[in-house]
Amino acid sequence: MSEGNHKQEEKNDDVASKMGMWIFIFTELLLFGGLFLVYAVFRVKYADEFHRAAAQLNTFIGTLNTVILLVSSMTIAMSVTAIQNYNKKLAMNMILITLVLAFTFLVNKYFEWGLKIKHHLYPSSELMFNLKHGENIFFSLYYFMTGLHALHIIIGMTILTIAYVRVRNGSIHAGHFTLLENGGLYWHLVDLIWIFLFPLLYLIT
Amino acid sequence: MPEINYLSDTGKHKGIMSWLTSTDHKRIGLMYLYAILFFFLIGGSLGALMRLELMQPGQQYYSAQTYNALFTVHGIIMIFIVVIPGLSVVFGNFFLPIMIGAKDVAFPKLNLLSFYIYLTGCALAVASQFAGNGPPDTGWTFYAPYSTQTATNVVMAVFAAFVLGFSSILTGLNFIVTIHRLRAPGMKWFKMPLFPWSIYATAWIQVLATPIVGITLLMVIAERVLKIGFFDPALGGDPILYQHLFWIYSHPAVYIMILPAMGVITEIIPTFCQKKIYGYRAIAISSLAIAGVGYLVWGHHMFTSGMSTTAQWFFSLLTFIVAVPSAVKVFNWISTMYKASIDVKPPFLFALGFIFLFMIGGLTGLVQGALATNIQVHDTAFVVAHFHYIIFGGMGFAFFAAIHYWFPKMYGKMYNIRLANIYWVFIFVGFNLLYFPQFILGLQGVPRRYYDYLPQFQTGEVISGIGALILGIGIYMMIYNLFRSSKKGAPAIGNPWNGKTLEWSIPSPPPTENFEEIPVMTEQNEPYNY
Numbered sequence: 029m030s031e032g033n034h035k036q037e038e039k040n041d042d043v044a045s046k047m048g049m050w051i052f053i054f055t056e057l058l059l060f061g062g063l064f065l066v067y068a069v070f071r072v073k074y075a076d077e078f079h080r081a082a083a084q085l086n087t088f089i090g091t092l093n094t095v096i097l098l099v100s101s102m103t104i105a106m107s108v109t110a111i112q113n114y115n116k117k118l119a120m121n122m123i124l125i126t127l128v129l130a131f132t133f134l135v136n137k138y139f140e141w142g143l144k145i146k147h148h149l150y151p152s153s154e155l156m157f158n159l160k161h162g163e164n165i166f167f168s169l170y171y172f173m174t175g176l177h178a179l180h181i182i183i184g185m186t187i188l189t190i191a192y193v194r195v196r197n198g199s200i201h202a203g204h205f206t207l208l209e210n211g212g213l214y215w216h217l218v219d220l221i222w223i224f225l226f227p228l229l230y231l232i233t
Numbered sequence: 234m235p236e237i238n239y240l241s242d243t244g245k246h247k248g249i250m251s252w253l254t255s256t257d258h259k260r261i262g263l264m265y266l267y268a269i270l271f272f273f274l275i276g277g278s279l280g281a282l283m284r285l286e287l288m289q290p291g292q293q294y295y296s297a298q299t300y301n302a303l304f305t306v307h308g309i310i311m312i313f314i315v316v317i318p319g320l321s322v323v324f325g326n327f328f329l330p331i332m333i334g335a336k337d338v339a340f341p342k343l344n345l346l347s348f349y350i351y352l353t354g355c356a357l358a359v360a361s362q363f364a365g366n367g368p369p370d371t372g373w374t375f376y377a378p379y380s381t382q383t384a385t386n387v388v389m390a391v392f393a394a395f396v397l398g399f400s401s402i403l404t405g406l407n408f409i410v411t412i413h414r415l416r417a418p419g420m421k422w423f424k425m426p427l428f429p430w431s432i433y434a435t436a437w438i439q440v441l442a443t444p445i446v447g448i449t450l451l452m453v454i455a456e457r458v459l460k461i462g463f464f465d466p467a468l469g470g471d472p473i474l475y476q477h478l479f480w481i482y483s484h485p486a487v488y489i490m491i492l493p494a495m496g497v498i499t500e501i502i503p504t505f506c507q508k509k510i511y512g513y514r515a516i517a518i519s520s521l522a523i524a525g526v527g528y529l530v531w532g533h534h535m536f537t538s539g540m541s542t543t544a545q546w547f548f549s550l551l552t553f554i555v556a557v558p559s560a561v562k563v564f565n566w567i568s569t570m571y572k573a574s575i576d577v578k579p580p581f582l583f584a585l586g587f588i589f590l591f592m593i594g595g596l597t598g599l600v601q602g603a604l605a606t607n608i609q610v611h612d613t614a615f616v617v618a619h620f621h622y623i624i625f626g627g628m629g630f631a632f633f634a635a636i637h638y639w640f641p642k643m644y645g646k647m648y649n650i651r652l653a654n655i656y657w658v659f660i661f662v663g664f665n666l667l668y669f670p671q672f673i674l675g676l677q678g679v680p681r682r683y684y685d686y687l688p689q690f691q692t693g694e695v696i697s698g699i700g701a702l703i704l705g706i707g708i709y710m711m712i713y714n715l716f717r718s719s720k721k722g723a724p725a726i727g728n729p730w731n732g733k734t735l736e737w738s739i740p741s742p743p744p745t746e747n748f749e750e751i752p753v754m755t756e757q758n759e760p761y762n763y
Contacts (some may be wrong), residue, residue, distance in 0.1 A: 044339045044414045051406045055444045062448035062478060066463060069474055151459035161462070161469025168461040172452070 042206050045115075049210040053217045056180075060221050063173055067228060070165050077162025082233040085170070089140045090230035093133050094222065100129035101219040104188070104212045111205045116195060119208075123192045126215065130185050137178055170229055177221055184218045187211040238645065240330045242745040256391055259743060261348050262327030263643070266636075269315055269323060270712070272355065276310040277708070279303050284667075284701045287694045300684035301370035303386070304727050306362055308373025311392060313397045314355055316628050317486055320493035321439075322404060324635050326644060327406060327433045331736040331743060332426045334417025334752045337386030342375035342614035347403040351385070354397035361389035372682065373485070377464030377475040383455045388457050395450045398443045401489075406437030408432055417735075419754030426734045426760040427516050431496025434520040438492075442528065446482030446681045449475065476538055488527040490624060491591075492520055494631030498584045501638050502566050503761045504732045505581040506573035510761045512565040518560035526555040536607045545604055552602035554635070557597055563588060579653035582709040583634030586661050590626025594619055597672065612682075615675025621668045633660070633711065639728045640715065645742040659707030666700025734760045 071078050107122030144167075148155040151171055156164050191208045194200040200208050239259045243251035252260055283303050286293050295303070315647050326344065331335055362368040365386030371379055375394075380387050416425065453475075462468020464475040503510040510516065530538060532548030540548075551623050567586060575581070597619045601607050610616060641647050670693035675681075679690055686694065691703050728737040735752060736743070752758065 046412050047413060048340060048343075048406055048410045051409060051440055052402075053604070055402050055406075055440055058441065058444035059448050062445045062481075065478070066452070066474065069471065073471070151455075151461050157460075164462060165469055168459075168463065171459075172455055172461065178452075221440075 042204075043227050045206045046182070046213075049101055053074050053213060056217055057221075060173075060176075060224075063169070063218045064142050064224070064228070067169055067173075070162070070169070074160075074162025074165065075136060077160050077168050079233055081159075081166035084228065085230050086140060086143075089136050090226055093136050094226050096129050096133050096136070097222050100133075102127045104215045108205065108209050108212050111195065111200065111208060112202055114175065114202050116198075116201075120192060120195050123188055123195065123208075127185055127188055127192070130181055134178060134181060137174065141174075149199040173229065177218070177225060179183075180207055180218045180221070184211070187214055237745060238740070238742040239745045240645070240742050246650075254345075256337070256345050257745065258326050258330050258337050258341065259346060259643075261344055262323050262325075263714075264348060265318065265322040265326060265351070268352065268355065269319060272310050272314045274547060276307055276315055277705070279307040279310070281701055281705060283307065286684055286696045287686070289696045290688045291684065295684070297684050298367075298370060298759060301372075301682070301708050302362075302368040304369035305369050305372055305390075309358055309369070309394070311624075312373050312486075313394050314358060316490045316624055317397075318404070319487055319490065319628060320399060320497060320632055321408070321432055321435055321489070322347075322495065323632075324428075324639065325404075325408060325435075325493060328639065328736055329429050330411065330415065330732050331747050332435065333412065333415060333420060333427050334735050334748065334754070335411065335415035336746050336748065336751070338407050339414055340407050343403055347407065348398045350396060350400040351401065352397075354393050355398060357389055357396060357457035361386050364389060371489070375450070375453060375454065376719055376728050377472045378466060378470075380431050380453055381465050388454055391450045395447055395454075398447050398450075401439050402443045405436035405443075408436040409440065417752050417754055420591060423514060423517065424754055424759050425517075427499040427510065427513070427520075428493070428496040428734075430517045431499070432490045432518050434524040435489050435492045438489050438524050438528070442466070442485040442489075444481045445478060445487075449478040449482070449511050451762070452478075457759060471543070473535070473538055473540075476535050477531070480534045484531040484534060485524075485528050488523055490628045492523060494587065494628045495520070495559075497631045497635040497638070498566060499562070500732075500734065501580050501584045501634055502569050502652045503728050503763070504638075505576045505578060505584075506570055507576070507731065507763050508569055508573040509763055510565070511571075511762070512561075514564050515561055519561045520542040522558040523555060526551060526558070530555055533607070535652065536604060537611045549602055549604050553599065556595060556599060556602075563592065576730075578637075579648075579650060579657060580611075580638035580730075581656045582654065583630050583637060586657070586664075587627060587630040587634060590622050590630060590664070594622030594626055610675055612680055613675035614671040614681055616629055617681045618668045618675060621671075626664060626668070630660075636715065638730070639736070640718070641725030642736055642741045642743065644719045645725055645740075646718050646720075647725040647729065648714050648718035648722055652710065656707045656710035656714070659703055659710065663700050663702070663704030663707055667697050667704055668700070670694070670696045670700075733758075733762055 103122045104126045107119045107126065110116075110119040110122060144150060149167060151168055152157065156167060159167070187207075188211050191200060191211045194207060239257055244255065246254055251482065252264060255261065282295075283300065286300060286303075309354055326338070365388075367385045369375075369380075369385045369387045369390045371385075371387060375387065380391075412425075412429060421431045430658060452461075452463050456463055456465065456470075460468075462470040464470045464472050466472060476578075497721055499510065499516055515671060530551045532544060536545055536548075568585075597615070601610055601619065637648070637653060671679075674690055674693045677690065679686055679693075725741050727740045729741075730737070735758075738752065738758070739747060756762075
């Protein structure tokens with residue numbers, strides 16, 4: 029890259045990066061939007077069977093995970109504020125707490141999925157094929173949606189880990205914290221999607 | 234003329250690495266050009282193989298299964314690898330920053346990443362032809378439930394389309410931010426040239442529509458790998474739902490192809506008329522209108538699939554409405570030519586070809602947008618003729634127009650104009666001979682995607698075959714001319730056509746940083762000020 033590009037890039041860096049991130053978040057919402065559409069269609073088509081299937085999900089773990097993600101959204105927001113207040117140590121700690129919470133979420137998810145798989149309730153299992161169509165589709169959607177969401181959690185954790193390293197070595201600081209802020213935005217997106225998944229899958233029975 | 238331009242400035246690396254690691258939008262544009270050209274020739278050859286089989290009724294050279302694979306692979310390559318990225322990644326990359334007075338796109342590294350994601354998608358698409366149980370045979374639309382059941386290698390092809398879509402999203406995102414952030418001082422929205430305007434509208438469709446097909450393709454993969462029944466009626470799924478999700482993206486994708494094409498034509502016509510474009514604002518706004526309304530017409534692909542009558546006419550009405558902004562552009566182009574002293578050069582000839590063919594394609598599109606005639610022509614050769622008039626006659630001719638228009642700027646060399654005029658005739662005549670008979674055959678009831686037909690239709694199919702040959706000769710003449718000229722052509726001056734947009738204000742080929750100083754836009758140097 030030439031010198032000139034650097035200059036032009038730097039001049040607009042923060043606003044442009046943030047704009048790019050917002051557009052990217054928009055595409056992510058549309059990605060899940062397609063799934064919500066599919067969910068809506070089948071919910072109408074198989075109302076009773078969705079009702080019965082949803083009752084079998086563990087609302088306690090679902091609620092716990094919701095609380096965990098909400099708190100993690102708060103901690104990452106605190107980290108962004110801390111870096112702006114020149115409090116590097118607090119910013120780093122807050123990222124760490126966010127990462128721990130994210131990991132806890134995944135551990136809970138592991139136990140939740142694991143229990144179902146132990147009971148032979150997973151896509152392409154014989155039990156699933158013997159279920160009614162609507163129930164089969166509900167559990168398929170459950171695995172597909174929460175699986176894709178978990179993938180986003182992992183991507184978000186990767187971004188935040190990079191942000192942590194950069195805060196530690198000083199390349200993210202009060203004057204330049206776009207990566208941390210964008211990572212935070214992404215993390216809020218992951219949180220937001222879960223806020224929709226939770227009632228759709230666990231609460232509406 | 235400065236010594237260093239983007240072709241001679243290799244940066245840190247030498248040889249091929251100076252290209253593969255370059256974040257220069259111009260070099261990335263050229264790499265896309267070569268990749269797209271390569272795949273265009275492969276896709277075109279597959280099309281030629283299909284025409285070969287259709288020269289006589291009955292089975293000639295391949296089985297029905299092979300023929301199914303041929304049109305599927307032809308479709309996947311042409312749609313996902315050639316025409317959807319097409320103009321926007323080649324000429325959008327190369328000229329968008331220059332035309333708005335920027336030194337590069339907003340995210341040069343992301344731009345290079347998009348290119349590599351694109352190449353990964355291409356590699357997957359090619360691999361899907363060889364790996365597994367034979368090439369996919371579903372048609373490029375991957376309609377469920379067949380796509381969830383066929384033994385052929387659908388998963389990899391679908392994943393290729395997903396990866397290519399991701400590349401498309403990142404390119405669109407990059408261009409949107411570039412246009413918002415990097416316009417030269419004084420270049421207000423309505424002082425921006427119209428090619429960037431069309432790229433802007435296109436980029437929004439890329440960003441807003443592609444995720445839907447992304448998730449749909451993932452669901453097809455899940456359906457095949459995990460036996461989930463989203464779309465398979467045997468498992469309680471809904472195949473019509475697949476069609477909706479697929480066309481929610483794939484109809485707007487048509488506008489991803491055609492909007493930049495319209496943008497190119499809008500640049501060429503005023504230059505060769507040496508006259509201000511007629512109706513600047515109408516053209517700019519009609520691009521956005523096409524992008525907006527085009528998002529809501531997908532149902533017209535499914536009139537025969539089962540849909541309520543209310544929905545049918547809603548989609549039919551919107552289909553007719555989306556034709557209006559397209560027609561507005563055509564009127565503006567024609568009005569620009571009115572009483573102008575027209576300089577008929579190859580880019581202008583291709584632009585004229587575009588207008589003529591696009592009109593035929595557009596009007597026959599309305600035949601299918603009308604509910605009654607749609608039933609008659611659905612899934613016939615008429616549809617094949619229609620979309621080739623739009624995609625090839627529209628986007629393809631615009632691509633040829635663009636390459637002949639900007640070639641002297643990109644390479645700093647001029648091609649052989651006489652030869653270009655000759656192969657324009659070949660391409661134009663060959664194209665019409667190839668596709669026009671398909672309209673008539675379709676109206677007579679010849680279905681698309683069949684390797685065989687009744688003997689009474691042979692005349693039409695043979696005319697098509699001859700047209701394909703003439704078209705092929707024309708295209709090879711064009712490639713010869715351009716390749717030869719890129720090496721040995723006479724040097725081109727900075728502004729050979731006397732154009733008024735910013736790319737003509739800098740030397741050919743452009744310096745590495747495009748502008749020594751970022752231009753400031755005033756009344757004098759606004760676009761189309763002849």
